[in-house]
Amino acid sequence: MHPTPTQLLIADDHPLFREALVRAIERVMPHARVDEADSVETLMALVEAHPGAELLLLDLDIPGAHGFSALAHLRGVRPQLPVVIVSAREDQGTIQRAMALGAAGFIPKSANLSVLDEALDALLAGDEWLPPGITAAPCADAEETALARRVSELTPQQFRVLGMVCQGLLNKQIAWEMGLAPTTVKVHVSAILRKLDVGTRTQAVMLMHRLASDPASPPPVPQDGDED
Numbered sequence: 001m002h003p004t005p006t007q008l009l010i011a012d013d014h015p016l017f018r019e020a021l022v023r024a025i026e027r028v029m030p031h032a033r034v035d036e037a038d039s040v041e042t043l044m045a046l047v048e049a050h051p052g053a054e055l056l057l058l059d060l061d062i063p064g065a066h067g068f069s070a071l072a073h074l075r076g077v078r079p080q081l082p083v084v085i086v087s088a089r090e091d092q093g094t095i096q097r098a099m100a101l102g103a104a105g106f107i108p109k110s111a112n113l114s115v116l117d118e119a120l121d122a123l124l125a126g127d128e129w130l131p132p133g134i135t136a137a138p139c140a141d142a143e144e145t146a147l148a149r150r151v152s153e154l155t156p157q158q159f160r161v162l163g164m165v166c167q168g169l170l171n172k173q174i175a176w177e178m179g180l181a182p183t184t185v186k187v188h189v190s191a192i193l194r195k196l197d198v199g200t201r202t203q204a205v206m207l208m209h210r211l212a213s214d215p216a217s218p219p220p221v222p223q224d225g226d227e228d
Contacts, residue, residue, distance in 0.1 A: 053081055192204065
């Protein structure tokens with residue numbers, strides 16, 4: 001019998017970069033199986049469909065997520081799945097935040113194929129990998145860590161709803177996008193607010209902005225109305 005091939009997942013909305021990652025993986029592990037996602041929605045479906053996946057390469061700014069929120073969520077729903085952040089943001093602060101929030105490694109998008117080979121070889125062997133000259137932070141920001149823990153407690157459905165709330169969508173719009181009844185979305189929103197320990201959608205969005213890849217940027221302002 002042939003051994004079960006290694007299952008790897010790639011989540012990035014840039015087709016050319018996904019192709020580069022697939023090529024690098026094929027060079028390191030020619031018999032690996034690779035599945036791809038281009039949004040949080042397709043990523044969550046992949047994670048559910050492949051519970052035995054051995055590695056996830058995750059774009060920090062994949063559509064449907066907000067900075068480190070997808071990483072935080074995945075550490076809760078799939079703690080056994082090593083998540084490696086791939087990003088065009090290569091500053092030490094971003095890399096240290098990723099590692100403090102549970103990433104197994106960090107690969108800059110500027111990395112050439114030889115660096116990708118080196119990184120994947122180490123990560124697939126179970127080792128941590130960071131760009132040369134970068135060291136992981138000795139500890140995480142307490143508030144960010146606490147928020148990441150709350151995000152990790154959301155169900156996949158709740159996480160998707162939260163992403164759409166952060167995009168400014170109202171319950172009826174979320175219901176249409178997800179094929180749910182508006183009353184079901186309202187139940188999800190109530191559960192999200194409770195788990196995040198906030199009272200309104202605006203407070204939830206402002207709180208989630210702390211996990212943004214660039215927290216210095218202005219946060220979006222959602223519509224509260226009477227939908228909470």
